Amino acid sequence: MEAILLHNLETILNRITKAAIKCNRNPDEIRLLLATKTVPADRIRMALKAGQTLIGENKVQEIKDKYAGLKDIPHENHFIGHLQTNKIKDILKYSISCIQSLDRLDLALKLNERLLRENKTMEVLIQVNTSGEASKFGIAPDDAIPFIKEVAQLSALRIKGLMTIGLFSAETEKVCPCFRLLKQIQEEARALELPGVEMNELSMGMSGDLETAIEEGATIVRVGTAIFGQRIYPDSYYWNERS
Numbered sequence: 001m002e003a004i005l006l007h008n009l010e011t012i013l014n015r016i017t018k019a020a021i022k023c024n025r026n027p028d029e030i031r032l033l034l035a036t037k038t039v040p041a042d043r044i045r046m047a048l049k050a051g052q053t054l055i056g057e058n059k060v061q062e063i064k065d066k067y068a069g070l071k072d073i074p075h076e077n078h079f080i081g082h083l084q085t086n087k088i089k090d091i092l093k094y095s096i097s098c099i100q101s102l103d104r105l106d107l108a109l110k111l112n113e114r115l116l117r118e119n120k121t122m123e124v125l126i127q128v129n130t131s132g133e134a135s136k137f138g139i140a141p142d143d144a145i146p147f148i149k150e151v152a153q154l155s156a157l158r159i160k161g162l163m164t165i166g167l168f169s170a171e172t173e174k175v176c177p178c179f180r181l182l183k184q185i186q187e188e189a190r191a192l193e194l195p196g197v198e199m200n201e202l203s204m205g206m207s208g209d210l211e212t213a214i215e216e217g218a219t220i221v222r223v224g225t226a227i228f229g230q231r232i233y234p235d236s237y238y239w240n241e242r243s
């Protein structure tokens with residue numbers, strides 16, 4: 001299993017480098033976030049040992065479950081899932097360094113309040129629903145700027161940029177407008193020069209569309225299946241594997 005994982009990781013790193021070079025960007029400007037939902041701690045460790053430094057989880061329960069298995073190995077953990085307000089207290093126990101999925105005011109207010117009470121701060125990205133799909137979380141593009149202005153006033157939250165999940169489509173010409181829209185909102189927000197707000201991060205692009213995202217300015221790409229899930233060998237290979 002380890003050989004496959006390391007092979008997949010190498011493939012993704014090569015894809016990132018190639019995509020960056022193709023659009024005259026420095027590959028070092030783009031961070032790989034390992035989307036580790038459903039992946040057990042021992043497999044995450046393999047990737048961290050291979051030099052990876054950033055993981056992202058979707059559920060507070062999974063962070064909790066894997067915490068002991070990962071805490072001795074240096075890494076950064078971002079939250080990329082839908083955060084329920086009743087989980088705020090919990091999530092603050094597990095050294096999450098950034099919540100990438102801040103998408104509504106009640107969450108922002110409650111998170112800020114709790115952080116203030118604990119004398120902490122939290123980096124956040126604003127999640128924007130650029131695809132317009134009702135099934136996707138994220139603030140509507142038209143509401144993004146007013147929302148950023150409100151969050152900017154909450155002293156325990158440090159806005160670092162934006163996050164989006166593009167349209168799930170193999171067709172570049174359909175995904176591309178989602179990423180472009182995020183970039184456009186970033187530029188609009190930057191122009192406001194809000195005190196304390198940094199707009200440097202664009203977290204966009206996953207296994208299937210990371211090249212497009214990098215071309216459109218991604219600074220963080222979030223990859224799961226192409227590293228942990230995709231089967232590069234036929235099933236017979238797994239049937240012979242002892243686990």
Ligand SMILES: *Cc1c(COP(=O)(O)O)cnc(C)c1O
Pocket residue numbers: 035037058080081165206207208222223224225226
């Ligand atoms: C699962 C997930 C990813 C990674 O998607 P893959 O297609 O598995 O690479 C990225 N972002 C978020 C928010 C996710 O939940």
